[in-house]
Amino acid sequence: MQIARVETFPLLYRLRTPYGDANGYKKYRSCFLIRVITQSGIEGWGEAVDWLPTLEKGFSERIIPYLLGKRATDRLSLVSTISKWHQRSAAAVSMALTEIVAKKAGLSLCELWGGAFHEEIPIYASFQSYTDREDWPLHSVRLVEAQVLAGFRQVKVKVGGRCWQEDRKHIERLMASIPDNVQVALDANQSYDLAESRKWEQVFSRYGNWLWMEEPMPMSRADEYEKLRPLLSVPLAGGENLIKPEQFIPLLKKGAVDLIQPDPMHAEGIDRYRANIDLARSFGHRVSPHVYDGSLARLYAICAQACLPAWSKMKGEAVEPVEWDVMENPFTYLFPLDHQKGRVRVPTGAGIGVEPDWNIIRTLRWDGSAYV
Numbered sequence: 001m002q003i004a005r006v007e008t009f010p011l012l013y014r015l016r017t018p019y020g021d022a023n024g025y026k027k028y029r030s031c032f033l034i035r036v037i038t039q040s041g042i043e044g045w046g047e048a049v050d051w052l053p054t055l056e057k058g059f060s061e062r063i064i065p066y067l068l069g070k071r072a073t074d075r076l077s078l079v080s081t082i083s084k085w086h087q088r089s090a091a092a093v094s095m096a097l098t099e100i101v102a103k104k105a106g107l108s109l110c111e112l113w114g115g116a117f118h119e120e121i122p123i124y125a126s127f128q129s130y131t132d133r134e135d136w137p138l139h140s141v142r143l144v145e146a147q148v149l150a151g152f153r154q155v156k157v158k159v160g161g162r163c164w165q166e167d168r169k170h171i172e173r174l175m176a177s178i179p180d181n182v183q184v185a186l187d188a189n190q191s192y193d194l195a196e197s198r199k200w201e202q203v204f205s206r207y208g209n210w211l212w213m214e215e216p217m218p219m220s221r222a223d224e225y226e227k228l229r230p231l232l233s234v235p236l237a238g239g240e241n242l243i244k245p246e247q248f249i250p251l252l253k254k255g256a257v258d259l260i261q262p263d264p265m266h267a268e269g270i271d272r273y274r275a276n277i278d279l280a281r282s283f284g285h286r287v288s289p290h291v292y293d294g295s296l297a298r299l300y301a302i303c304a305q306a307c308l309p310a311w312s313k314m315k316g317e318a319v320e321p322v323e324w325d326v327m328e329n330p331f332t333y334l335f336p337l338d339h340q341k342g343r344v345r346v347p348t349g350a351g352i353g354v355e356p357d358w359n360i361i362r363t364l365r366w367d368g369s370a371y372v
Contacts, residue, residue: 001072001104002039006064009033010052012366013330019128022160022189026128028371031294031331031364033356034059036096038072044099045335045356046092047296049265052366058086063093072100079269087243087268094269095300099351108348109303113274116306120343122321124154124185124211126292129170130161137170141177147326151341154183154211154321160191164199175207185211185237190218198231205233211321212237212259212288225256237261240290243268245279252283259286259320264297264304266290274304286311288320295334298322299352302337306346334360 011031018025032055034046048055063082070078075097083090102112110116125147129140144155157174159167171186178184184207186200197216204210215238217224229236235258242248243266251257260280267273277287287308289301301322310318324339325332335354337344347353 001042001100003036003067003070003072004039005037006059006067007035007037008056008059008064009035009361010056010366011331011334011361011364012052012371013364014371015328017131017328019327020130020161021128021158021187022191025130025132029329029331030366030371031334032056032092033296033334033361034092034096036067036072036093036100038100042072042100042103044072044096044103045296045352046094046096046099047265047294048088048092049293049297050086050088051372054086055089058089063089067093072097075101075269076271079271083268088265090269091265091267091273091297094271095264095296098270103351106350108350108353109300110306110346110348113304113307116303116346117309118306118319118346120345121302121305121319122154122343123152123324123339124156124183124288124321124342125152125326126156126323127158128327129158137166137173140170141174143326144174145177148178148182152326153181153342154185156185156187156211156214156323158189159186160188160216164196168203171203175203175209180209183209183211185214187214188216190215190238192216194224194228197228201232210234214238214261215240219251222250222254222256225251226254229256229258235259235286237288241266242276244272245275248276248279252280252285257285259288261288261290263290263293264300265294270300270304273300274307277304277308281308281311284311286320289322291323292325295331296352296356298324299335299337299347299354302344302346303352330360330364333357 032048037043079090079094212235237259239260262276264273280287291298291301
């Protein structure tokens with residue numbers, strides 16, 4: 001089980017039309033994959049998110065030389081060391097080594113983790129609402145309508161990138177255009193203060209099909225989230241950029257949020273990610289992973305979600321949804337999973353149970369040129 005080779009696959013896709021959220025417009029989508037191969041030929045895939053030159057240089061000059069010759073079964077110590085150099089690279093290595101161990105044992109990820117409670121996981125369609133178009137609200141609504149027709153019954157759209165009045169008109173237009181059985185989440189990307197956040201109750205109180213309000217304020221303001229929660233009639237959610245369990249504890253202890261949203265690529269390895277979501281269950285809170293940036297990370301989140309016990313006794317509410325990017329992004333299909341009517345079956349093959357689409361890897365491999 002010694003590591004014989006580590007390959008990197010930096011991938012880049014330039015968008016035809018930029019789109020974005022309150023943080024600005026995206027002009028490209030990128031992906032960084034690694035493939036770790038043992039002397040016996042067992043391979044595992046990992047995924048990291050960051051600037052491609054940083055990841056490529058870090059792996060080639062430091063991480064790969066460190067990993068070569070090490071035992072793949074020493075995952076925790078290897079990931080712990082790499083996380084001191086670059087936490088997001090450690091997440092990728094953790095995924096790859098986890099898959100190697102699962103394949104060696106002839107087990108799926110869920111079997112390796114003790115078995116799945118759920119065979120299917122709900123997914124929600126995740127949108128980036130803003131464009132440079134003058135009719136951006138209409139364009140945003142049309143995108144949502146198309147995915148509702150495709151079978152999604154849960155969606156997330158962006159607010160916080162325009163003034164409150166403009167965003168309100170966009171959301172009211174959206175709510176008028178979709179059926180009552182489609183649930184909607186709003187994501188503000190930490191754009192507001194407490195006073196601006198509570199304005200949204202004027203809209204929330206008029207409809208009954210909300211999922212949650214996501215990160216209206218900076219997540220460091222646990223005290224203000226505690227004040228906001230009783231003022232809104234919808235659940236509060238957040239935490240995609242939090243890394244360690246101790247960062248979630250103030251939010252959970254104060255009852256400041258209803259859902260936490262850790263990201264497998266932001267945690268210090270897949271084991272730490274699972275500790276984060278298990279922590280939420282220990283506090284009796286819900287979990288809906290943030291996985292906007294990665295197809296492989298989403299697959300890991302789906303498998304981890306399948307191994308979570310039900311959060312509720314209510315029929316149809318056993319497990320929370322996982323994010324599914326529906327914008328222009330070929331990397332959504334890099335590790336393909338079939339989904340129907342907003343649900344995806346948990347893969348059961350050895351390891352991750354899915355092979356990457358090599359056509360995407362070959363076609364979109366980054367050539368090293370400047371892209372920002």
